[in-house]
Amino acid sequence: MEQFLYYLKVSFTSIKRAPLPYALTILILSLGIGVFFANATLYYQLNSDPLPHKSDKLFFPMTRMMPHQCHDCPPPRILSYVNVQKLSATEIPTAKAAMYSTDGYLRLDSTKAPTPVSVRLTQPDFFRMFDVPMLHGSVWQDAKARQELILAKQMAEKIFGRSNVVGEKVLLDDRYYTVIGVLDDWRMLPRLYDANNHNYVEDTEQVFMPLETGYDYNYLSNTQSHTMDDTDFRQLATQGRTGALHQLQFWVQLDSPQQQQSYRQFMANLVAAEQKAGRHPSMPNNQLIPMRDIIQYFGGGSADIKAFALVTLLFLGVCLLNASHLSLNRYLSNQYEFSLRRALGASRLQLQQQILADVLLMTLCCALCGMGIAWGGIELLNYLWPANRLFGRWDPTLVAALFVLTLSASYLVTLYPSLRASFGGLNQQLKE
Amino acid sequence: MSLQLLFKALLRRKVVTLLLLLQLALTLALLANSLLLASQTRAKLNEPTGLDLPHILQVQLKPTTNDLRAQPLLTDLLERQLAAVRTLTGVKAVAYANQGPILQGGNQGNLFDPNDPDRTNVPAIPAYHVSPDFFAALGLKLLEGQLPQTPVAVDGRVRSPLVLTRSLAEKLFPNRSAVGLMTNHASVAAVVEDFFGHKMATDQWYNRIQVAPLLGVDWGYALLINTDTGATERIRQQLPDVLREVDANIEIFYVRSLQEQHQRLYRDEFGLATLLAILTGLMLLVAMVSSYSNAHFNALQQQQDIGIKRALGASKNLIFIELLCENWLTTALGVLLGLLCAFALNQQLATVISMPPLQLWLPLCTTIVLICCVTLATWYPARIATQVAPATATKTM
Numbered sequence: 167m168e169q170f171l172y173y174l175k176v177s178f179t180s181i182k183r184a185p186l187p188y189a190l191t192i193l194i195l196s197l198g199i200g201v202f203f204a205n206a207t208l209y210y211q212l213n214s215d216p217l218p219h220k221s222d223k224l225f226f227p228m229t230r231m232m233p234h235q236c237h238d239c240p241p242p243r244i245l246s247y248v249n250v251q252k253l254s255a256t257e258i259p260t261a262k263a264a265m266y267s268t269d270g271y272l273r274l275d276s277t278k279a280p281t282p283v284s285v286r287l288t289q290p291d292f293f294r295m296f297d298v299p300m301l302h303g304s305v306w307q308d309a310k311a312r313q314e315l316i317l318a319k320q321m322a323e324k325i326f327g328r329s330n331v332v333g334e335k336v337l338l339d340d341r342y343y344t345v346i347g348v349l350d351d352w353r354m355l356p357r358l359y360d361a362n363n364h365n366y367v368e369d370t371e372q373v374f375m376p377l378e379t380g381y382d383y384n385y386l387s388n389t390q391s392h393t394m395d396d397t398d399f400r401q402l403a404t405q406g407r408t409g410a411l412h413q414l415q416f417w418v419q420l421d422s423p424q425q426q427q428s429y430r431q432f433m434a435n436l437v438a439a440e441q442k443a444g445r446h447p448s449m450p451n452n453q454l455i456p457m458r459d460i461i462q463y464f465g466g467g468s469a470d471i472k473a474f475a476l477v478t479l480l481f482l483g484v485c486l487l488n489a490s491h492l493s494l495n496r497y498l499s500n501q502y503e504f505s506l507r508r509a510l511g512a513s514r515l516q517l518q519q520q521i522l523a524d525v526l527l528m529t530l531c532c533a534l535c536g537m538g539i540a541w542g543g544i545e546l547l548n549y550l551w552p553a554n555r556l557f558g559r560w561d562p563t564l565v566a567a568l569f570v571l572t573l574s575a576s577y578l579v580t581l582y583p584s585l586r587a588s589f590g591g592l593n594q595q596l597k598e
Numbered sequence: 599m600s601l602q603l604l605f606k607a608l609l610r611r612k613v614v615t616l617l618l619l620l621q622l623a624l625t626l627a628l629l630a631n632s633l634l635l636a637s638q639t640r641a642k643l644n645e646p647t648g649l650d651l652p653h654i655l656q657v658q659l660k661p662t663t664n665d666l667r668a669q670p671l672l673t674d675l676l677e678r679q680l681a682a683v684r685t686l687t688g689v690k691a692v693a694y695a696n697q698g699p700i701l702q703g704g705n706q707g708n709l710f711d712p713n714d715p716d717r718t719n720v721p722a723i724p725a726y727h728v729s730p731d732f733f734a735a736l737g738l739k740l741l742e743g744q745l746p747q748t749p750v751a752v753d754g755r756v757r758s759p760l761v762l763t764r765s766l767a768e769k770l771f772p773n774r775s776a777v778g779l780m781t782n783h784a785s786v787a788a789v790v791e792d793f794f795g796h797k798m799a800t801d802q803w804y805n806r807i808q809v810a811p812l813l814g815v816d817w818g819y820a821l822l823i824n825t826d827t828g829a830t831e832r833i834r835q836q837l838p839d840v841l842r843e844v845d846a847n848i849e850i851f852y853v854r855s856l857q858e859q860h861q862r863l864y865r866d867e868f869g870l871a872t873l874l875a876i877l878t879g880l881m882l883l884v885a886m887v888s889s890y891s892n893a894h895f896n897a898l899q900q901q902q903d904i905g906i907k908r909a910l911g912a913s914k915n916l917i918f919i920e921l922l923c924e925n926w927l928t929t930a931l932g933v934l935l936g937l938l939c940a941f942a943l944n945q946q947l948a949t950v951i952s953m954p955p956l957q958l959w960l961p962l963c964t965t966i967v968l969i970c971c972v973t974l975a976t977w978y979p980a981r982i983a984t985q986v987a988p989a990t991a992t993k994t995m
Contacts, residue, residue: 194887201880269816339664340664340665385816386816388817400813470951474874476947480624480628480943484881487624488885491618547873550869550872551866553866
């Protein structure tokens with residue numbers, strides 16, 4: 167330890183002797199790491215897996231069951247009510263849930279100001295499939311329509327001033343509902359259960375309503391709906407349940423490869439039967455997309471972030487080259503000192519230890535400055551690309567990655583100069 | 599000054615020169631592609647829209663109760679809101695619409711000539727349901743036919759007639775007048791000048807408009823207000839209060855000029871171009887630091903040589919030019935490598951984002967910028983190096 171402190175002291179002395187080159191090296195390296203890390207944060211978070219233990223067991227089934235003929239179009243990304251009924255008419259999946267989202271205005275009663283809320287209309291299995299934690303109460307017993315809502319904890323606190331509001335009445339738009347459950351703190355990012363049209367960057371909803379109730383009360387999707395026949399979208403409760411009005415996401419949980427194979431066979435049989443009945447003229451095109459691949463399947467990855475990632479990687483490369491250049495100049499200036507120490511008996515290993523102390527010091531400085539620059543970079547990215555604002559956050563893995571990256575970069579820029587200083591011809595170096 | 603000697607000087611510091619060359623090459627590549635992307639974004643922001651963007655305001659709003667979102671209260675609410683906005687000084691025209699222009703996407707449908715459905719079917723056309731003043735609010739020029747003056751329901755027995763933009767009318771009914779002809783939805787009443795509808799539509803100039811009552815506003819609706827020059831900002835400030843006074847049960851999402859709407863439409867592209875511009879600035883700074891450090895270190899290392907040259911009669915200017923030439927040569931080599939990197943980076947970026955191929959003039963222009971920056975960074979250390987007194991420099995020999 168004493169020896170290490172001595173090495174640190176020597177490093178400080180060396181820095182004090184020529185502070186400008188050292189400061190420039192730190193600045194350049196921090197810039198490269200900070201800029202790269204700011205974008206890498208967004209890239210990492212946007213591509214992270216919110217349910218790593220089961221994302222390969224949750225599937226979005228899609229079929230080309232639609233009223234008109236189409237040879238080359240992909241299956242619709244949103245499903246009709248009637249198709250969902252057909253796709254869920256089996257006991258193969260461990261769990262299954264259809265869903266969509268809408269907007270509403272929530273308040274305690276009509277005398278209070280309305281709070282705009284995003285509502286997810288879904289079925290009970292949703293909470294089990296996506297590991298949604300309950301704080302108070304429970305979810306609906308079955309998928310039937312009922313005047314019951316589940317609130318997010320923050321929404322319950324906002325409306326009632328407390329979280330345990332099970333059994334209370336609340337006004338959504340013009341109707342009163344009973345609160346039967348309150349969620350614990352929960353946020354699924356990216357929101358993969360609704361990935362179409364870049365919706366995965368949105369926050370999770372604050373209010374949950376039974377899907378059937380949403381259809382009964384004519385709540386339309388606030389993201390995408392598509393009518394493929396003459397269904398009147400204002401008649402969701404009647405025509406919406408029988409016509410080709412597409413607006414639903416549908417997820418099934420298939421835990422084993424056998425289940426997955428069985429469900430694929432079920433889809434194939436279903437589509438064949440539908441075709442035989444003359445309802446769907448298009449050639450079959452069934453897809454069973456795992457949740458972890460859903461963004462890629464929808465082609466929804468952020469191209470701008472990918473492009474910027476490529477460029478920031480180049481920038482980091484340039485900064486590494488520059489810092490190596492500055493570092494080499496700095497070590498060449500100190501060459502005589504290194505050579506003198508070697509001449510006085512210091513081994514190459516001891517010199518390498520000295521350089522390692524330099525690297526650790528540089529890592530610390532660069533990590534701190536780099537984090538500051540990365541924080542500024544994330545703020546700038548959030549300002550310029552506000553759609554990704556929820557993803558500019560660090561977790562312990564990312565911070566650890568930053569330190570490893572900084573340590574590697576610091577060692578890399580010091581590697582060649584240190585080797586040259588330690589292994590050069592002693593006589594020549596002393597003569598110079 | 600011999601080129602051979604300059605090369606020799608560079609080869610004496612192989613590693614340092616190589617590091618500098620790579621930096622300069624990558625800087626040039628990024629600089630050229632950033633400029634390309636910035637010019638592309640600028641072109642998009644300046645593209646014609648067929649609309650007087652700064653003087654047209656759009657209010658996006660939604661009633662907060664179910665009753666107000668459906669007929670018959672909705673039409674009553676809309677009439678009251680339009681009447682209130684018309685009373686504001688400086689308002690030329692105001693109209694409601696199920697959606698505004700200059701959007702990413704929205705309410706769309708297909709359209710075709712029933713006599714030739716296979717050839718003429720155009721999918722994804724923005725479908726507007728509007729009040730009669732919509733055309734005045736957007737300042738659209740009537741090209742042929744007559745604009746409908748009375749709202750007619752789009753789902754009634756007699757369908758509300760269509761108004762098409764010029765490009766769409768020409769696509770559906772080439773080489774003939776569209777007025778009076780039938781489409782799969784309704785007959786065509788008029789053709790107006792093109793305007794920018796949806797970015798994600800089949801064509802940004804394709805639009806179909808029906809003067810009709812709004813069926814429902816679960817997704818909200820837009821009020822479009824054409825204003826006198828100089829009155830826009832004042833009206834914009836007044837609008838929220840005026841509309842809330844008409845009926846407090848509304849949520850106003852935003853009040854924007856179409857100019858702002860247009861800028862928001864290209865926000866992602868603008869964001870990327872801005873980020874690349876900032877990064878380019880940083881890269882130039884890094885390149886300048888590198889050139890400065892290189893020149894400074896070389897000058898220190900060559901102090902003795904410079905002293906000898908000065909003692910043998912070399913002028914300060916000659917030494918100065920020699921040091922600059924060394925850096926210019928490094929930059930020139932870096933530029934050559936950089937040209938290859940620039941084209942390679944352009945190809946890589948084009949696989950991820952929409953980007954045109956790099957024209958040769960762009961790397962040439964960026965070369966000039968790079969040379970200027972390198973010269974600026976080398977100037978000071980080169981000038982200092984020339985101040986070395988021959989006696990001092992040769993003292994240790």
